[in-house]
Amino acid sequence: MPPAAPDFFADALRREIIRSEQQRMRALAIILAVLLAISLVVANVFNAYSERIFERDVPGWLPLVGMGPFLVYELGSLAFLRYRAARDRDFPRVARFANALIETSLPAVVIVTLSHYMDPVLVFSYWPPLLYFIFILLSTLRLDFWLSVWTGTVASVQQIVLVLWLVPLQPWGEIPEAAPLFHFSRSLIFFGCGLVAGYVAISLRSQFEKSVRAVVARDRVTNLFGQHVSPAVVDRLLATRADPPSEIRTVCVLFLDIRGFTAMTRRRSAEETVALLNSFFAEMIEVVDRNNGIINKFLGDGFMALFGAPLEDPSAARNALAAARGMIETVERWNGMHPGWALRIGIGVHLGPAVTGTVGSPQRKEYTVIGDTVNLAARLEQLTKEVGAQLLISQSVRDSTPCDGAVDLGPVAIRGYEEGVRVWRMA
Numbered sequence: 001m002p003p004a005a006p007d008f009f010a011d012a013l014r015r016e017i018i019r020s021e022q023q024r025m026r027a028l029a030i031i032l033a034v035l036l037a038i039s040l041v042v043a044n045v046f047n048a049y050s051e052r053i054f055e056r057d058v059p060g061w062l063p064l065v066g067m068g069p070f071l072v073y074e075l076g077s078l079a080f081l082r083y084r085a086a087r088d089r090d091f092p093r094v095a096r097f098a099n100a101l102i103e104t105s106l107p108a109v110v111i112v113t114l115s116h117y118m119d120p121v122l123v124f125s126y127w128p129p130l131l132y133f134i135f136i137l138l139s140t141l142r143l144d145f146w147l148s149v150w151t152g153t154v155a156s157v158q159q160i161v162l163v164l165w166l167v168p169l170q171p172w173g174e175i176p177e178a179a180p181l182f183h184f185s186r187s188l189i190f191f192g193c194g195l196v197a198g199y200v201a202i203s204l205r206s207q208f209e210k211s212v213r214a215v216v217a218r219d220r221v222t223n224l225f226g227q228h229v230s231p232a233v234v235d236r237l238l239a240t241r242a243d244p245p246s247e248i249r250t251v252c253v254l255f256l257d258i259r260g261f262t263a264m265t266r267r268r269s270a271e272e273t274v275a276l277l278n279s280f281f282a283e284m285i286e287v288v289d290r291n292n293g294i295i296n297k298f299l300g301d302g303f304m305a306l307f308g309a310p311l312e313d314p315s316a317a318r319n320a321l322a323a324a325r326g327m328i329e330t331v332e333r334w335n336g337m338h339p340g341w342a343l344r345i346g347i348g349v350h351l352g353p354a355v356t357g358t359v360g361s362p363q364r365k366e367y368t369v370i371g372d373t374v375n376l377a378a379r380l381e382q383l384t385k386e387v388g389a390q391l392l393i394s395q396s397v398r399d400s401t402p403c404d405g406a407v408d409l410g411p412v413a414i415r416g417y418e419e420g421v422r423v424w425r426m427a
Helices: 008-044 047-053 062-086 093-104 106-114 128-142 145-166 180-225 231-240 261-265 270-290 316-337 372-387 395-400
Strands: 247-259 294-298 302-307 344-360 365-370 391-394 407-412 421-425
Touching: 008 047, 008 062, 008 128, 008 180, 062 093, 062 106, 093 106, 093 128, 093 145, 106 128, 106 145, 128 145, 128 180, 145 180, 247 316, 247 372, 270 294, 270 302, 270 316, 294 365, 302 316, 302 372, 316 344, 316 391, 316 395, 344 372, 344 395, 365 372, 372 391, 372 407, 372 421, 391 395, 395 421
Parallel strands: 344 391
Antiparallel strands: 247 302, 247 344, 294 302, 344 365, 391 421, 407 421
16 A cells, blocks of 8 residues: 655645744743843842832842743743654644643742732732733744643733632632732733733734645645646636646647757856756746646757646647747747847647646655657657758647648658658648
């Protein structure tokens, strides 16, 4: 049984999720570093401020003990994720939930620590509980609804547990900060924010999926048909959402070759030769695109173009003949503009049934056309040298579209064919 083809969409999406997770960790590490630096400055420089806020002297090293381990943990997690990403390995889902639990526990540690130096009621009115919002907000970059809900749930549960532990509640008292509802409402807000963050996360993931699908689909078309397919053809192929089927269909095949090009290259450098081919082929590609064809293969100093495949085209013969004539006109203009690089071409065109489909491995496939139709088109292009023509077509092309000015060369002996083949000269 052949191995299953790799799921390129799933791999691409997984990489995007890992990149988003790395962005989240970097942002959180920066926030923790800034928060740690500010806390150290306040604890060690602004002593007068500390004396007004705290009931006891706060050691200058306390922020390092409280927040330092979380910063080290975040940097270590980021390094570990990068390590796995470099080896194309995912971050286990269970580990992501555990990571969210550890990260979201930082505000709890800060709250418990500060409760030893100031009134616990004031701690919950101070800035540490607000840190939960940072973790909930950044959880959207996890691109996972349940991870965001989990973060909001952890924040909600931790906050109310700490209140029950540290704050002397007075259900019917006159102090708002000592009323259970005062704190329970904040926990409900944390949980609600987790739900909202989850919605944002799945929205971001949906946009990621759409972008990744579009890139994967376009890469699939490019891999099958090459980079020289016109945007209009690419859009039509993308609309099919599947590889072209393997089938026998009527196609019109065009072969083009530059005459005497090998001899010309002996007088030019490699850079000049490649630049010439690129410039010339760019104009030929434009002609093929304009006539609803695709260039299937480049063959050194020539190429094979298809009309009627992979997309159905009832006017394949007419479009191929129009493209051939457009190429001859383009070469004439080219020679007028580049007298030092005057070119001669030979073109063969044939219409007939052929086997079409994608061949190759799961990692690299290519759309191809196989059969006698392809062989005869190639033979016609080679025949142009012998008869001194620029453009030869087969009888099937002559029968399928008006061919004004066609000259009947009669049955011509062609290598590989027992009987003569009726050939028409167009130029």
